[in-house]
Amino acid sequence: MAHLNHTSISHTIFILVGIPGLEDHHMWISIPFLISYITAIMGNSLLIYLIVTDRTLHEPMYLLLSMLAAADIVLSTTTIPKTLAIFWFNAREISLGGCITQLFFIHSTYVTESGLLLVMAFDRYIAICYPLRYNMILTSFVTGNIGLAVLLRSIGVIFPIIFLLTRLTFCRNNILPHTCCEHIGLAKYACGDIHANIWYGLFVLLSTVVLDIILITISYRLLLQAVFRIPSKNAHHKALNTCGSHVCVIALFYVPGIFTTLTQRYGHHIPSHIHILLTNLCLLAPPMLNPIIYGVRTKQIRDRFLYVFFPRQK
Secondary structure: OOOOOHHHOOOOEEEEOOOOOOHHHHHHHHHHHHHHHHHHHHHHHHHHHHHHHOHHHOOHHHHHHHHHHHHHHHHHHHHHHHHHHHHHHOOOEEEHHHHHHHHHHHHHHHHHHHHHHHHHHHHHHHHHHOHHHHHHHOOHHHHHHHHHHHHHHHHHHHHHHHHHHHOOOOOOOOEEOOOOOOHHHHHOOOOOOOHHHHHHHHHHHHHHHHHHHHHHHHHHHHHHHHHOOOOOHHHHHHHHHHHHHHHHHHHHHHHHHHHHHHHHHHOOOOOHHHHHHHHHHHHHHHHHHHHHHHHHHOHHHHHHHHHHHOOOOO
């Protein structure tokens, strides 16, 4: 009897487990996921509405903030609804095409947000170090083109991953111990050589997120040097306060990701469900908290919110 050549079989359907080891608690775990999704959609949609409807907020800082809010909506919608379907309805199946589509949007949106945070750091540097030339350097047209460039960069570096994955034959286990699809997590189930996927994934990480972190650090170092050369303590406080919201968002975006990467690399003794929960934290926390941070710490947005929803009685 001829032996079946398993390498010729390629899975077209994959099973997302959710959070392995905690299947019995999925219903309870779904509660914070649902709350975070509702908060992210409502908060970011409200932020975009306030910025779009108020011409006084049509400045580079707020236009970039609206782009970040739109990216947060895309990131949340790409991941959480499928996760909730797994938790509530045991809808674990996902096609290979659906899996690749999901990971494309996850990775490209993450790179987009990283790029926007870099541009926002540059915006703060120009606003504080060159205040008289700020409106000449960062016009609405320039800001829009920069946002488009950030988006095209994200699509350009992530798009090849589609071809790197579609060339593979997935003849191993089709059970994915996760709530969503991601590049290397899917590629490791292939029978062929995935070194190209690994090296390209590293290239994407270094050329986008790592490079953005380095440039943001340089930007804020130059910014702080300029601030502390100002003799007035009041000017120090005012300048640093304008950067406070952005610094909080930067920390919220990068720190969980760095921590998750380190635990996956060195925390082999940590249970797999902890790794999955940390990964989900990276996807849940920024979209949910970004509009809250900017809404609370930015006076113009806070004033616009109060004006729209709590108009003063005449």
